[in-house]
Amino acid sequence: MAVETPNLEPKGIQGLGKAIKRKEDPRFIVGKGNYLDDINLPGMLHMALVHSPYAHAKILNIDTSEALKIPGVKAVITSKDLAAAGLSWIPTLAGDKQMVLADGKVLYQYQEVAAVYAETRQAAADGAAAVQVEYEPLPVVVDPYKATAPDAPVLREDIKGNMTGAHGPRRHDNHIWTWDVGSKDETEKALAASEVRIKQHMVYPRSHPAPLEPCGCIGDMNKATGRLTVYMTTQAPHAIRTVLSLVTGIPENNIRVISPDIGGGFGNKVPVYPGYVCAIVGSIVLGAPVKWVETRTENLTTTGFARDFHMDIEIGATKDGKVTAMKVYTLADHGAFDAAADPSKYPAGLFSICTGSYDFQKAYAEVDAVYTNKAPGGVAYRCSFRVTEASYLIERSMDVLAHELKMDPAELRLKNFIQPSQFPYPSALGWTYDSGDYEKTLKVALGRIGYAELRKEQAEKRAKGELMGIGISTFTEIVGAGPSKDFDILGIKMFDGAEIRVHPSGSAIVRAGTRHQGQGHETTWAQIVSEELGLDVDKIIVEEGDTDTAPYGLGTYASRSTPTAGGAMALGARRIREKAKKIAAHLLEVGEGDVEWVDKKFVVKGVPGKSVTMNEVAFAAYTNLPPGMEPGLETTYYYDPPNLTFPHGAYICVVDIDKGTGEVKVRRFVAIDDCGTIINPMIVEGQVHGGLTEGFAMAFMQEIAFDEQGNNLSSNFTDYLLPTALETPKWETGHTVTPSPHHPIGAKGVGESPTVGSPAAFVNAVVDALAHLGVRHIDMPITREKVWKVLRQAGVDSF
Amino acid sequence: MEITLKINGVEKKLNVEPRTLLAHAIRDAGLTGTHIGCDSSSCGVCTVVLDGKTAVKSCTMFAVMAEGHEITTIEGMAQGGKLHPLQQAFYDQHGLQCGYCTPGMIMAAHVLLQHNPNPTEEEIRFGLSGNLCRCTGYQNIVKAVQQAAQMLQQPAGAAADD
């Protein structure tokens, strides 16, 4: 069968809704992307790090003498050297601080202990291998439930006895904070009065974003000018520049952060990591550029993990399946330092979206965060802050409730959806949902997959002893952080900026404070501007990632780019259009009130033939202006969104299970997303494919696991499993469109919906296949062995 | 030690250590389209073609071992200013997002099509299972390889225009 190429050439005016091919692709397909490790500067040194083999140990001695003897090794630094510069500890994004290099003790396996600088990467590696460190192992805390036991070893001696943390009181030296929302009393009362109640414990295991390009940094201090240029794999270059200025004391205008092409981020490339700091310090001290590129082991063991939420939920309902109340308790394992990447006021992120798509009248959620001997992190891995955990919790729990009620899970959902007439909907935990039509989306999905027939097939198969399951997830996200009244990181409000410069000849360069890592901003920002200004997309260049040129913005993560920078782009373009309209009136020799914007042209009202294009206006902006008007056609717009956006979707998964081995085969997966207005359907579909694949990976494969000594058991790609093309199911996608009423173009963002929404669909399908054997829940990742255990316990066996 | 590598038809004299990985040698020679993503021969972003029909993970081969072989990297795929059908198809089908796995994926697909010019979807998924992608979910990569297979099977004249 012939493969069609329905996607359009990125030429001419191509506005919203057009599936144009990506403008960034031509450089990537010929191998001319420019990623961090592709950058080589004259005289550049290479850096390698020394890591701890222990999860918790006192450092008795560090001997660098052998390392310094290796030809090519220029220097070795430890925490003591950093202390001289006041950089042995740095602040985290979550109000805590973390060691750059181990200061007296190590708190997790693979923690950075020393940095070696050398002329070649080989010499740097040999140097790191030659540094001798003497450790005295200490007792470890691996299980978060044991972290706050009275006799638990104190991990953070630097804050021992200090019982006030960045987010309120601490009740144990290994306790970080407690955060809660909702009315506990009213919720407990409502639960007690409920006819039916379910309780379920579930773990969202520790995961890692693992983009294929590891993290890296080149520090380049020019001692002659006093200017520090930092090339860094960062999703948030401006925030990094501000942080670097604060910790180094170098004025912010003397720091230039360049985030080159990024080989995937998924939240991994938001925080500041010790390796970055060491590369920069090395450059300042040694007067030469210093490059550090992570090994895969460093990536998986030391940089931003995600999830690690241990959740207990209780839901109340009426006998006929109307939900009444929800109570959640979560223990969050934050590792050795609280380096979670969350907005300041939300230490558990936006976890309070856990009431999901359902009309809960009462709800209460409480989260406790604790220290353990694991790497720090808690990044928003392809999701808005902690929304993946919340969505999984509610969508899994709805199936548990359906099982308890002996009700079809689709029917239960339909019965409890927030109705279109209820928007804007105030949730019991304090959010105002912007828009949605959950029933419509679910019905599209049910129809597409043939739900009724599948249930029939399942009944027939079950009678024959075959195992087949159907899982549904009708999730709601909360993205686009966010409105400045509530959202900031280190005090910096979470708006985002766009700069648009229309040149005399009708081409334009646009810049944003966001930084794409595969999301396609070079295409979608151009489409927004093309839509708003009627310029050709091929004449619009989009540039991001250079703090010297781009307007300030907090970067790309948490599905925030389209809701924030996308809004800035549209409103900036409209501001330009306002000025352009005045110029158009001047050119058309009519009053401004007689000019209207029709079909991407300025037209004289009632005289369709009399019009000027934006190209003509652009030329006039530099050559033929109305008297008194400021020349030029440029603007910078900072957009502070009035609310978050709430994309949603309905996913349905069908699985078959091998009775001999416990292997789960995903037979079909239908994903109907509603992300509001679609800018580029091709890109949206691509985002959904990718997100579903990461959701699949979390459900069945990915886990950063530890043994009882705190050894990381998932330190490379042979142990931390990412699916290949062969394991990955084929996705069936579709859309409903419920625009956001407050976003300038009605868009909501989509990059993360599938990662957020899909894990519950997979797990629900597996549990559904095994439900008649007495299974109510299985924690991710669902391995063959977990299924096998269920099967053999139920006496099911087969060759 | 001094070695000569023939990369994309051009002989390059390189000074390497025996332990220098082929991936590093290629990149140090200025051809940075070949990427590195792991240390365990798992991810395949470093895949290059050896002698036209053999794909190798260039981080699991020492540069010295490649002497005497013809190495093709992503930079050698476009000929005479025209994209290779695989490059064109990845572009047409949105077969890439961040672009980091793309060169290795294209080189692996290139070798796959040498051995199986008309693969089924399942055969493509099987043949590309030594290469990881974190962005696309593989679906559009599969479509791209199908499109490229068709383009390559068309007579030269027909392939020249869409």
Added chain:
Amino acid sequence: MIPAAFEYKRPMSLEEAISHLAEHGYDARVLAGGQSLIPAMRYRLAQPSVLVDINKLPNLGYLHEENGMLRIGALVRDTDVEFNKNIQSKYHLISDVSMVVADPIVRFRGTVVGSLCHNDPSGDWAAAAIAARAQMVIQGKNGSRVESIDQFLVDSFATSIGEGEMAVEARFPTPNSLTSGAYEKIERKVGDYATAAAAVQIELNPDGTIKEAGIGITAVAHMALRVVEGENLLRGQKPTLELIRAAAEEVRKIADPNPDARGSAEYKKDMARVLVGRGLIKALRRLNVVVA
């Protein structure tokens, strides 16, 4: 990650290779495909001081039948086997294995003989060689010798290759028309080591009874093992599901897997049992004998 430095030898003849190996003894490692060795060196788990690269040796890339044996030279890559039409049609077990070793790209470099010499406890080729009753040809300074695979595979990562020797060939008996086999492997994903795997080969008598059976299991003990009692049960019997169940059950008695991220010992043992059963059923089906 960067391997530790080593001395690199690139012999152009077998004699030269053997003399390097003799000179450096166990400090030297043979470098063929390098697909296990190089990653181990990058993690510095292996730090050989001398590597003897045999890739330029002449006449070791042969793959042909001779005197009832498939002869696989030391430089035959997994893909040479995987893409070989004769092997696909006649050597069912070997063909199965060649499609699931490591991943499709690694197979372009990895060699059959190298894998057998590595004798990884989870290696695929070792189990297949056991089931097919393969032989190994080992070359030393004073000539070569042929060993049965059972003699050759000594222990985890250990073979009967002595100092100053190298394996130059693996030989698999050519199956007759009443012989078939299968390789059944569970892996968490492509490229992973087996959680458990089973290689089986069956030769039938013209009357439909089993003339000879070979069963090798891997990843479930310190090294790949022959399921001797399972083979004994099958030999001379008419194949039935009951018989297969009983033969597969023998696996439990000898499998002694280490629990790890791939599964508990109980799970791996049970999987080895299931996979032996499935392999036997598949091999018989390939001989048009349906037992299930």
